[in-house]
Amino acid sequence: MAEVNRSVSAIDLFCGVGGLSYGLQQSGIKVMAGFDIDARCKYPFEKNIDAAFIDQDVRTITGKQLARLWEPDSVRVLAGCAPCQPFSPHRRGQDTSEEKEWSLLGHFGRLVDETLPDMVTMENVPRIAKTEVFQAFIRVLQKSGYEVTYKSCYGPEYGLPQNRRRLVLIASKHGRIDIPKGDYKPGNYVTVRKAIYGLPDIASGQTDALDPLHKSRSLSDLNLRRIRASRPGGSWKDWPEELRSPCHRRASGATFRNVYSRMEWNEPAPTITTMAYNFGTGRFGHPEQDRAISLREAAILQSFPPSYQFVQPGKPVEFTPIGRLIGNAVPPVIAAAVGKVLVSHRGTASSKGASK
Structure with missing residues (x-):
């Protein structure tokens, strides 16, 4: 199969109501399933994304389970936005060392290592970049053979009508992918x-x-x-x-x-x-x-x-x-910008896939 014609399919961890999935879909990626433990997300995710919502804790998800969900012979993406409460600027000065959320990004990394998808993308609050848990996540990706890029993205530059900054990470088994730049400049921001x-x-x-x-x-x-x-x-x-x-x-x-x-x-x-x-x-x-x-x-x-x-x-x-x-949702316009560079990168993905 010609690489440029291969479909791109994604699984969304911590999917919430589907902001990340919706943006990926808008860029041409097939979202196969979303995982979350908040039952309130089931209706909006399935209604708007038209994909399976799986009510399951990331700690119990296995690589074999994910491997069955991606579309066969597709370029595979594992996406997610781990809950960011421990890293939120609203909680500075509070002791969050014992909170269970600290381990969620670690389980994201575990699932990457177990499945070796072609590409990985993660979105979170910018402050997470200075934490050990984030740096450990990057080390897991690099050890598994990924080239990793990340940066803080300013929402209005992507057409987001709010002054929001989010950290975006992209990792690929098939060469570097730069974080997309926004097309909007001061003076034509969406107001x-x-x-x-x-x-x-x-x-x-x-x-x-x-x-x-x-x-x-x-x-x-x-x-x-x-x-x-x-x-x-x-x-x-x-x-x-x-x-x-x-x-x-x-x-x-x-x-x-x-x-x-x-x-x-x-x-x-x-x-x-x-x-x-x-x-x-x-x-x-x-x-x-x-x-x-x-x-x-x-x-x-x-x-x-x-x-x-x-x-x-x-x-x-x-x-x-x-x-x-x-x-708590990922803004879809930022997710769509990420999805476009993932789709553009699919031609470099190995036709043999990368799963263990």
Whole structure:
């Protein structure tokens, strides 16, 4: 079979709702299955990716199990985004040495060593690059014969409408693959306006009749007064004194300037977190409507298409679990950029494969 015509198939570890898989699919890669232990991910992954969701802990997955899932005679990719809580900048100063998540990247490396796929890609928070667990992962890849590249990628350069940075790693058995550069420059970044301006207006606490995910969390009377006193890109310093909290009045209040404020229409959004539906946890106020952004708006700012399904029809749309799934997802546009260079590299892959 001509190498350039071989299909590329992928397995997604820690797949979540399918952000990484969706981006890989957009680049022409066949996603065969996704693994995760969060049962809430099953419906969105299978609905949007049209691939098997396997509810299984990575510690129990075997190489033989994965080998049966890749498409026969394809160029094989093992992809994943190990949970990054121990490496998150939000947890600096906390003792995470005993947390079980530290071992997950090690099991990713184990599965690479057991299956030797043609290519590997991993996405995570940039801070992980300085940790021993990440360097150990690289050593496993190099010992298994991979050339490894990685760098911190700035989301707006890839068309992501938010100021998010993610570390992207690519490893290949068949020569170096450079991390793709984004096609967007300052001045043509995708802004909040370009991303969400056309969505129907809703008020605080309301849900769009045609889209259950376009749902805004209710604001208290105090927070309604606060958001009405807020300006895009501003802070609580724009409020009259009677609306400020005691913490704002203390000298240390300056550390809270990035909360309780509105997004700006003509800039990318701030980093979308698992609590992006909450006005008080960041710059998550809508630019002009008196409410926090909706779950749908958070998903679109993560670069999911407006039609992406997160909740089975008829099931309740709950802020905390759905916000967590959206905030933890790999932005599909970054995954798509990675997928394109993997597909372009397939012509160098050995027709004999690389499995043990």
